[in-house]
Amino acid sequence: MKIKEETFMQTIGIILTFIVAIEHIGICFLEIFGSPEMQAKAFDILLSKRLHIFQWLIKVFTTACLDF
16 A cells, blocks of 8 residues: 555654654753753753853843833
8 A cells, every 4th residue: 555645744744743842842851950060961061151141041031021
């Protein structure tokens, strides 16, 4: 039995979407529950640089919220 090419491509697309979704859920859990050292190691960032980025994000979001 021959599978239609369109159905096959849709199936591959769905499978890839699930794989990426699982990866993103794992990253989400690491960012929420992981220690700063573990996060820095996982994302290959120096801990001091990660802290700097976090402080910058807080500044941007608080400024955006105050302006809103």
